[in-house]
Amino acid sequence: MSGLGGFRSAGKRARYEAVYDEALRAMPEPAAVRDLPTAFGAVRVYRFGTGGEPLVLLPGRCGTSVAFRAGIPALARRHCVHTVDPLGEPGRSEQTAPVRDGADQARWLDETLARLGLGRAHLLGVSSGGWLAANLAVRRPERVASLTLADPVATFAPVPPGLVLRALPVGLRYVSSWARPRFLRWATGADPADTVEGRLLSAGFQHFRTALPRPVPFTDEQLRALAMPVLAIIAGRSVVHDPRRAYARARALLQRGEVELWPDAAPVEEVAERALRFLPGS
Template sequence: MEALPAVDETYDVPTSFGTVRVYRFDGPGGRPVVLLPGRNASTPMWADNLPGLLAHRTVFAADLLGEPGLSVQQRPIAGAEDQAQWFGEMLDGLALGGPHLMGVSFGGWAAANFAVRRPGRASSLTLLDPAMTFAPIAFRMLLASIPMGVPGAPERYRRWVLRWISGGAELDEYDPVAALIDSGTRDYVLRQPVPARFTDDQLRSLDVPVLALLAGRSVIHDARRAAETARKLLPRGRVEVWPEASHAISGEYPTEIAAGASTFWSEFSPG
């Protein structure tokens, strides 16, 4: 957290499924942005992104309920409807009406899931290589991830998987974000259902502008296939494939993401 800009306010928002930790970072006026991290991560993963985003908007960063972080899950989350329920209750508790949502990986799925199941509640979606949204999880990713969920998985194997997901980048044990994600995979046991991929009809039903930035070197899905699906089904979609990006796109291209999202919000979304 010390690597992030100063937090202006911290919230612990009660919901039907537990208490959600949210941080507010004040930026210029306009409709605020809610950030949703990927699996096994929490708010500090946005350290590189926040300075650029805060040049354009006020940002709320949430630790997803049921993931590593300072949110506290108190009831089982049974499926996609429960995910949308607690998320909507969190927005109500923050008195946020129609924010922009930005999510990476599983956080992208969570943003899309909320928009699918709660029409009219979000102003736009910015999805950074979202998992299980426009294409299924790649079979090789499924095979690689199975041992990661087993307590006591060898440290060497876990680090290999994290390096593979990040496009081969070596993990710096002194980098706090890398250490955070490494700890999330090692020390936290997930008790959540596997996200269900959206149907074609659900994607067609999305009533908000969607900016989908897909990583050309992603190992979680076929980026080209995902882009074809998104372009075909999203009523108001802007879909880009960034050829050199890995699934760690948010940390690889923070400046470009902030600039592209700001333009998108100004051109295609109210406020």
């Protein structure tokens, strides 16, 4: 894997930034905004709240920190919350070196936590952000106090071929204008135009070209070795894996796992509420 993620043109970047600024205005006011240097570029992190144990939030692909807008107020009342715009994706992080594999993914996140001054932190990740969190826990377990994984991609079950096929037209120049909203409605169960986070998600797919490696599924041995508490929430209508297969594997392999199969989706505000009942000190 080589190359850098980036906006397709200066004009597309400007259009994306306008949507991002609109989304930020809908967010709670952060206590701090930082751009943290790593070996792969600068990582944008927003901090909310000042007390409690540190909790780091990792969104799904193209979601940015804005994806957690609805869950931040409750989480920040009990934790010092850090939201991350993942490196190599649209948002305010700036990639400067290729991210080639899972080791590189763990390294930039590990360096980000170090720059934040966090020895250990609780991680909450959604979709591909769940994989990022689990990947760090597998490779740097001393960094992770607990894991909350909401429908994590390629973690407990593989990505279905149908998802890859449906996503292909999203990047095609002459069909993406209708393929993109259609794909996002199918994947999320909602019209992206209805919410500010949905509009930002759509703009990210439209204007940004990623150059990241595909998440590599974890082995049984890697998942069995996770010694920290893990809350795994599997959405019943998930399109990123076979929900029942993911649920069964998580139940079988996690040493200290609380594994739940929800009947439908996993809205971020409900994930936040469930996480607060799971997290130590909440």
